[in-house]
Amino acid sequence: MKLLELNGLNAFHGDLQALHDVSFAIVEGEVVAIIGANGAGKTTLMRSIAGLLPHRQGEIIFDGASISGKRADLISRQGIASVPEGRCLYPSLSVEENLKMGLAAGRRGYWTLQTVYELFPALKDLRRRPATAISGGQQQMVAIGRALLCNPRLLLCDELSLGLAPKIVAEIYACFARIRQSGLAILLVEQDVTRALEVSSMVHCFLKGRISLSGRGDALGLAAISHAYFGG
Amino acid sequence: MDWIPTILNGLLLGGLYGLLGLGLALVFGIMRIANIAHGEIIVMAAFFGLMLQRLTGLNPLLLLPVVALVFFGLGYVLQIGLLNRLLGEDPLVPLLATFGLSTMLRNLMGQGFGADIHRLNSGRLPFISLHMGFANIGVLPLIILAISTASFVVLALVIGRTGFGRMVRATADNFHVVQMQGVNYSRIYALVMGIAFALTAIAGVLLGMRTTFTPYSGVEHMLLAFEVVVIGGLGSLWGPLLAGFALGVVHLVGLRLDPDSGLLYPDLLFFLVLLVRPQGFAGLRQT
Numbered sequence A: 001m002k003l004l005e006l007n008g009l010n011a012f013h014g015d016l017q018a019l020h021d022v023s024f025a026i027v028e029g030e031v032v033a034i035i036g037a038n039g040a041g042k043t044t045l046m047r048s049i050a051g052l053l054p055h056r057q058g059e060i061i062f063d064g065a066s067i068s069g070k071r072a073d074l075i076s077r078q079g080i081a082s083v084p085e086g087r088c089l090y091p092s093l094s095v096e097e098n099l100k101m102g103l104a105a106g107r108r109g110y111w112t113l114q115t116v117y118e119l120f121p122a123l124k125d126l127r128r129r130p131a132t133a134i135s136g137g138q139q140q141m142v143a144i145g146r147a148l149l150c151n152p153r154l155l156l157c158d159e160l161s162l163g164l165a166p167k168i169v170a171e172i173y174a175c176f177a178r179i180r181q182s183g184l185a186i187l188l189v190e191q192d193v194t195r196a197l198e199v200s201s202m203v204h205c206f207l208k209g210r211i212s213l214s215g216r217g218d219a220l221g222l223a224a225i226s227h228a229y230f231g232g
Numbered sequence B: 001m002d003w004i005p006t007i008l009n010g011l012l013l014g015g016l017y018g019l020l021g022l023g024l025a026l027v028f029g030i031m032r033i034a035n036i037a038h039g040e041i042i043v044m045a046a047f048f049g050l051m052l053q054r055l056t057g058l059n060p061l062l063l064l065p066v067v068a069l070v071f072f073g074l075g076y077v078l079q080i081g082l083l084n085r086l087l088g089e090d091p092l093v094p095l096l097a098t099f100g101l102s103t104m105l106r107n108l109m110g111q112g113f114g115a116d117i118h119r120l121n122s123g124r125l126p127f128i129s130l131h132m133g134f135a136n137i138g139v140l141p142l143i144i145l146a147i148s149t150a151s152f153v154v155l156a157l158v159i160g161r162t163g164f165g166r167m168v169r170a171t172a173d174n175f176h177v178v179q180m181q182g183v184n185y186s187r188i189y190a191l192v193m194g195i196a197f198a199l200t201a202i203a204g205v206l207l208g209m210r211t212t213f214t215p216y217s218g219v220e221h222m223l224l225a226f227e228v229v230v231i232g233g234l235g236s237l238w239g240p241l242l243a244g245f246a247l248g249v250v251h252l253v254g255l256r257l258d259p260d261s262g263l264l265y266p267d268l269l270f271f272l273v274l275l276v277r278p279q280g281f282a283g284l285r286q287t
Helices: A042-050 A072-078 A095-105 A113-119 A121-125 A136-148 A166-174 A176-181 A193-199 A222-230 B003-031 B038-056 B060-086 B092-113 B139-161 B163-173 B177-181 B185-210 B218-232 B239-257 B264-276
Strands: A002-013 A016-027 A031-036 A055-062 A080-083 A154-158 A185-189 A202-207 A210-215 B129-131 B136-138
Touching (some): A002 A185, A016 A185, A016 A210, A031 A042, A031 A193, A031 A222, A042 A185, A072 B177, A080 A136, A095 A136, A095 B163, A095 B177, A113 A121, A166 A193, A176 A185, A210 A222, B003 B038, B003 B136, B003 B139, B003 B185, B003 B239, B038 B092, B060 B092, B060 B185, B129 B139, B139 B163, B139 B239, B177 B185, B218 B264, B239 B264
Parallel strands (some): A031 A202, A080 A154
Antiparallel strands (some): A002 A055, A202 A210, B129 B136
16 A cells, blocks of 8 residues: 655755656555765655645645645654654753654654664663764664654655764664564665665665656666766 | 841842843743843733732732733734744844834833833732841742742743653754654744743733833833843853842942942943853853
């Protein structure tokens, strides 16, 4: 069953069109990756789905009903949670308080403070620390945990690996299997193409605001991806 | 030492000064809105207390819950109906709106109540004092200090310890991101403005019991409130109380040395703090 469906989405930053006629769907429990160069419209796409950026044309359908034009807080209460680009933790809040913000969405389910601490044991000892007084990788774990505590049906992850050492990135992606077991679908933006192909069942490559290539990760050749990624 | 009563009375007065700034500190620290109408809200609350008192004949202290509740509603409606629509990149827009509001409220009160000097009648309460070994301490100022301190403590607990307070602090950090956790930041802003108005109204009634007011006295109270917030440190909810104490003591000591000085010495303290420690006593955020 389709969980999320985008139909002919056009989004703008002022007069500049950032997304052209974007259409694709995500099935429940599926992992879909978005790849593409800087400025290809990946973050714009995430912000549009989360309701933080209005789109002038097209429609976003979540769980059978349109969420186009809906307020962002209502969309997240409906079951779309975000791990935003650059993590965006709250510096005035402790690690645990940051996690607890996920509970504000009012959705109860598999993810609780306890299951998040089981997923990221390192956070438990750091829970009283200010969220900015921990390492980048740990901050990313807090951002993921905060989104999981919303108990979403769809998790949007924007550049999890941004600014992190490869070893840390591998650790974070290693948790994906456990996260997927809770049954949620994931839409992730990833600069690292190999990583994106590895974790996802479907890849969409963006080029200048349009989908330039779509397919199952194992079916796409690197030459085709390179062409779709850089254009020309 | 005959300076001890002066200093004690300064501290008692300072408790009220701190409370005058608390609502402003909350709004300024969290929403970055400089509410220019803050002084008019103080005076309006005093007039509202006056009207209620004429109606009921009760001691103003007993009217505090009603005044606070009504002003909570006013703040909530003002934020939802007007200020939330003006929030954006430019902080000047809501500032100008509250400037317009202050002019409007001042003149409305002028129309309604005239330029006469008013005072909230609290019966014999202002004349009762406790005889301590070294000084006579008024009971009313003591009650005011207790209410002020209690307001600071309750607000600090609500903001620091409750789930609602966590949402308020998160919204202050980043109102875009809280939406991703299902928080309606407009509603948080409205609740915060409501709380700020309630605290400001309590301060206004207490002020009206201690001193006189006219529809036009809002400006000096607003200046004092801004001094309290800036000296206390932006973003701090304890700083304003300390700043109030400092301003109160400086005010009374100054008046004693120089009876015609008015608010000169508190203003000089403000100037000095800006020179020496512009982030204020407890200012953490350097934004």
